[in-house]
Amino acid sequence: MGARAGRVVILGGGLTGLSTAYHLRSGYLLLEREERLGGHARTEEKQGFRFDQTGHWLHLRDPYMRQLADRLLPRLLRPVDRRARVFSHHVLTRYPFQANLHGLPPAVAAECLLGLIATRTAPAPAEAPRDFEQYCLRHFGAGISKHFMIPYNSKLYGVHPREITAEWCQRFVPIPSLEDAVRGAVGERPPEMGYNVSFLYPRRGGIETLTRALVARLRGEVRLRTEPTSIDLRRREVVVGGERIPYSAVVSTIALPDLIGLCDNVPGDVRDAARQLRCTSLRYLNVALKRPPAADFHWIYVPEEKHPFYRVGIYSNAASSMAPAGGGSVYVELAERGPPPPRARLLQQVARGLREAGVIERPDDILFADLREIRYAYVIFDHHYYAATHLLREWLEERDLYPRGRYGYWTYNSMEDCILAGRDVARLLGRAAAGPSA
Ligand SMILES: Cc1cc2nc3c(=O)[nH]c(=O)nc-3n(C[C@H](O)[C@H](O)[C@H](O)COP(=O)(O)OP(=O)(O)OC[C@H]3O[C@@H](n4cnc5c(N)ncnc54)[C@H](O)[C@@H]3O)c2cc1C
Numbered sequence: 001m002g003a004r005a006g007r008v009v010i011l012g013g014g015l016t017g018l019s020t021a022y023h024l025r026s027g028y029l030l031l032e033r034e035e036r037l038g039g040h041a042r043t044e045e046k047q048g049f050r051f052d053q054t055g056h057w058l059h060l061r062d063p064y065m066r067q068l069a070d071r072l073l074p075r076l077l078r079p080v081d082r083r084a085r086v087f088s089h090h091v092l093t094r095y096p097f098q099a100n101l102h103g104l105p106p107a108v109a110a111e112c113l114l115g116l117i118a119t120r121t122a123p124a125p126a127e128a129p130r131d132f133e134q135y136c137l138r139h140f141g142a143g144i145s146k147h148f149m150i151p152y153n154s155k156l157y158g159v160h161p162r163e164i165t166a167e168w169c170q171r172f173v174p175i176p177s178l179e180d181a182v183r184g185a186v187g188e189r190p191p192e193m194g195y196n197v198s199f200l201y202p203r204r205g206g207i208e209t210l211t212r213a214l215v216a217r218l219r220g221e222v223r224l225r226t227e228p229t230s231i232d233l234r235r236r237e238v239v240v241g242g243e244r245i246p247y248s249a250v251v252s253t254i255a256l257p258d259l260i261g262l263c264d265n266v267p268g269d270v271r272d273a274a275r276q277l278r279c280t281s282l283r284y285l286n287v288a289l290k291r292p293p294a295a296d297f298h299w300i301y302v303p304e305e306k307h308p309f310y311r312v313g314i315y316s317n318a319a320s321s322m323a324p325a326g327g328g329s330v331y332v333e334l335a336e337r338g339p340p341p342p343r344a345r346l347l348q349q350v351a352r353g354l355r356e357a358g359v360i361e362r363p364d365d366i367l368f369a370d371l372r373e374i375r376y377a378y379v380i381f382d383h384h385y386y387a388a389t390h391l392l393r394e395w396l397e398e399r400d401l402y403p404r405g406r407y408g409y410w411t412y413n414s415m416e417d418c419i420l421a422g423r424d425v426a427r428l429l430g431r432a433a434a435g436p437s438a
Pocket of ligand 1: 227
């Protein structure tokens with residue numbers, strides 16, 4: 001990038017924006033709509049109970065990230081071995097479902113295992129799977145697809161896996177060997193698998209402790225409760241009300257369709273591509289318990305349609321500081337995307353499910369349950385996704401607008417990915433430090 005007038009303007013102060021600012025060190029202006037920085041990496045507190053925006057566990061794979069985390073939070077991150085379970089057919093089984101059929105009703109376990117054997121012993125199809133449903137059927141067989149993969153992913157994404165491409169999932173969906181699956185079906189424990197076998201979590205303060213550590217090290221200008229009204233691409237100015245802010249580059253971590261909506265003179269094909277982007281919203285409950293949770297898991301996956309949630313997690317099982325002594329703090333991710341059912345009915349259904357899954361002993365263990373909503377939660381990798389995002393990213397970068405982060409880049413990623421994306425874009429803009437600064 002050649003030298004240009006103006007600063008780097010960073011839109012959004014979630015982890016991607018904060019990491020960009022941290023790695024740029026100076027010469028930037030960060031605009032954040034909310035009154036507090038952190039985006040999804042914020043922790044809410046009420047009556048001594050703490051809640052992240054559902055489970056925010058740190059899975060660090062990258063050596064630079066480990067080094068940075070040590071510097072940002074020395075001795076504050078506790079390694080935790082994952083205790084993840086699947087709750088279906090009235091029982092809790094080990095995660096991942098496909099490798100741990102033991103404990104399910106024998107007929108279900110047999111159906112799943114026979115399906116897996118059938119697909120693994122069939123001749124390999126010549127063509128790649130056309131969608132995520134076909135991917136599941138090929139890799140896991142009919143039974144596992146029916147009892148877990150299809151219903152769980154339908155609840156998670158709010159669309160049928162047939163509408164989702166096969167490509168997105170490779171990193172996140174563990175494929176056991178047939179031998180491991182057989183061992184897991186007869187009760188021998190196969191090795192833990194998946195990208196999240198263990199995680200790190202702050203001993204105190206929830207995931208926002210990480211955010212605060214980054215914020216404390218920022219040296220440039222940050223404006224809260226500020227959002228752009230438009231972006232003048234020709235004059236290279238971000239407009240905020242009556243103010244025009246010249247930029248050398250914009251790093252945008254706000255949702256990609258929103259960014260396109262801010263730009264002027266957008267050609268028709270770019271607008272059409274933005275209209276094709278799909279994302280699910282998510283409603284979840286922050287649940288405070290008067291008693292310690294009856295279950296010891298960190299989170300469970302819940303595929304069956306009869307339960308109103310698809311995932312439940314217990315923060316206080318990972319860090320006792322997340323709840324007052326003798327209590328528990330829990331998140332419940334709800335499957336319903338339409339109008340919410342009446343609150344009393346919803347809470348009754350949730351309490352019933354939590355009791356069945358062993359989280360509570362009786363409904364009055366619940367001290368309070370607060371409903372929250374995330375407008376952009378899971379990007380849908382449908383059949384338009386790759387062409388549309390490619391076109392949009394290219395069009396924006398040609399104009400020195402760099403879309404980054406989970407919703408900026410429009411992808412499925414983790415906090416680690418976002419912090420690395422911030423570092424990389426800062427490097428790209430030519431101002432990053434060689435290594436992490438204290
Ligand atoms: C339900 C759920 C569970 C997750 N669990 C995990 C997990 O266990 N582990 C993990 O590593 N990752 C997890 N993630 C992913 C993680 O939250 C994200 O990858 C990361 O926090 C995204 O950071 P970001 O900065 O890209 O986006 P965001 O956090 O969305 O930040 C964007 C920021 O932009 C601001 N903004 C939006 N519009 C405007 C505007 N017009 N003007 C100014 N500011 C604006 C927002 O207020 C926000 O602060 C989870 C995500 C979700 C949704």
